[in-house]
Amino acid sequence: MNKLFMRASLWALFSLALSTSGCSDDSGFPDVDGQNPVLTLTSEHIESGAGHAFTITGELEDKDGIASVNLSCPDLYLDKTIDLIDIYGEPKPTYQLNYSFNLKKDEIGERFVVKVTVTDVGGRSVSRDVLVTMDGDFSAPAFTASPDKEVTVLIKQQTSFKLSFTATDDRQLDYVLINIPGVEGYADKKVDAGGQSSLTHTERFTLPNIAKSYNITLKAVDKKGNETVATSVLKVSEMPDFPKMYLADVATVEELNSDVFGVPMVISHTGAYQYRARYYNETAGTKIFFLPQKTDFAPICFGLDPDNKSKLTDDPETALPIVLDKAGVYYEIDLNVKEGTFKTRTYSVAEATDPIKYKKYGAGSANFDRWESGSEMIDFYLGWGGSPSDAGNHKFVQDARNPHLFYYPAPGDTWTLEAGQKMNFIITNYHPDGWWDHVEWRVDNSEDIEKFGYFSKKNDVNPDWEGTNRKWADGTAVGDNWAKPTVKTGGNYRFVFDAHLGRGKIVPAK
Structure with a gap:
């Protein structure tokens, strides 16, 4: 009995081992169903x-x-x-x-x-x-031209507004919705883009001859459903005292909207309905207009009245350009938009002043005190960047005829910016060792730059300069605002800066 019992027990254990291990592989983990994943x-x-x-x-x-x-x-x-x-x-x-x-x-x-x-x-x-x-759509459409945040239409015998915009997409644009509540026929009007990469639309509509505001909403949608919205307030009124006025020295709406910043150029508001523009005219024959809006020549454009060229008209359909016929000089233009009057004068580059006290610039100048001790003098340069040492990576070139005028990059070099790129910089003197607050500029608005204010914490200022360090012309303080514009369209660009005017622009390179 004992031998028989032992044999039976061993067989049972062996059978149990077979049944529990199944078809185990070399990994030590048992198969369950032996099927493919x-x-x-x-x-x-x-x-x-x-x-x-x-x-x-x-x-x-x-x-x-x-x-x-x-x-x-x-x-x-x-x-x-x-x-x-x-x-x-x-x-x-x-x-x-x-x-x-x-x-x-x-x-x-x-x-x-x-x-x-x-x-x-x-x-x-x-x-x-x-x-x-490689055909993914990662970007929403963009309005490369659309009405300003606020535009004014003047009450006329027949008051009308020309709506104009350009929407683009890096792949396929589907449509643009136009919504203007209160204007008959413009509730969710749809303009089909047909899958093209760009859509330009212009139409004119009549408005009642009463002072009133209308809200304009434009929505661009691409084929993937990405969308971008642009809004504007359209004001119908008599001639207002515009808080800002701009000088446009370009010929097309596309050029008005192709800059990173600086075009058109903001001018000074000197009194009720009165403005003063200062402008360096590099070449004879420059044609200019004055605009109260930044993105279009309509609905208001101040230029010469074709029936009386000593006066101004506000009609963009008939206005003729003011032609600046003297090269290599600064123009000063005073205008009164209510009276339609203007007058001009010129002054020389030598008469113009700026806050830079260093008379020599660039290689061989050796007039910048590196340690503020007189022990070592180095060349004086300006540039843009995140610090005086970084400014050495983006040095300005001084104009040969106008020492107040600077450019980047150097002639023959290429400067490429990418769409959507957000910049972050100040204009400053170059210093190889870091942060020295000598010759610097800040901006009025980091994201929407219109002018540069001198900002020397060491009060390193040209004593002949007509301006005031760290203050705007109206006496308000220049804030520590860095320039942080966003690039709308990728491409090659050129930075132009005028130290006398306190104006700069980044525009497509020609």
Whole structure:
């Protein structure tokens, strides 16, 4: 009996061992159903682009347990294995795949195939391909031209407003909605863009001859549903005393809106309905207008009245330009928009003053005291940047005829800015060792720059300058505002700065 019992017990134990171990592989984890893994991808086609990331997501299942996931694309030098056993200490019956890969900014390929392979503990694997194409839409549309935040229409015998805008998209623009409550026919009017990258729309409508304000809302929508909204308040009134007036020395609406900042140029408000412009005229024959709005020559444009060229008209349809016929001089123009009068005078570059006390500029000047001790004199430069040492990376070139005028970059060099890039800088003297508050400028508004104010904490000022350090012309304080404009359109640009006028602009390079 004892021998028989022992044999039976050993056989039972052996059978139990067989039934519990199943078809165990070399990993030490038992098979459950011996089936292939299940791989369900969220999408097998992903749209991305150079400089952007793409993310592969999906759900993985396997009753035996998922051991690893591999993502491979030789053209992108991608070979990533996610080892679940190494990460979690055991295989997983389910796993949520979420893997992101950053494409290089200079990637030139148009389409790539990423192979996703899931392997279970039994060594069984399943693969799926994900197509990545470089046609992703990451940017919302933009209005490169649209009415200002506030525009004025003057009451006339027949009062009308010409609505004009240009919307663009880096891929495909779908439509623009126009909404002007209170104006008949303009509630959610839709202008189809037909999938083009740009839409320019102009139309004129009549308004009642009464003082009233209307809210304009423009919404641009691209084919992916990205949208951008521009708003404006349209005021109908008699001639107002505009708080700001601008000098435009460009010929088209496109040029009015192609700058990073500085075009058109703000001028001084000297009294009720009165303004004064100072302008350096590099070449003879420059044509200028005066505008109370920044983005268009309409609805109001002050220029010569064709019936009496000694007077001004406000009608953009008939106004003729004021022509500046003397080159290499500064013009001073006083105008009264209510009376329609103006007068001009010129003065020389030598008569103009600016806050810089250093008479020599650039290589060989050696008149800037490096240690403020007289022990070492270095060359004096201006530039733009985040510090005086950084200004050495963006040194201005001084104009050959006008020492108050500076440019960046140097002739023959290229300066490229990217769309959406936000800048952050001041104009300052170059100093190789860091922050020295000698010759510096700040701005009136960091995001919407119109003028530069001198800002020397060391009071390093030209004694002949007609201005006041750290104060605007009206006596208010110049704040410590850095220039932080956002670039609307990528391309090559040129920085022009006039130390006498305290005006600067960044415009497309020609």
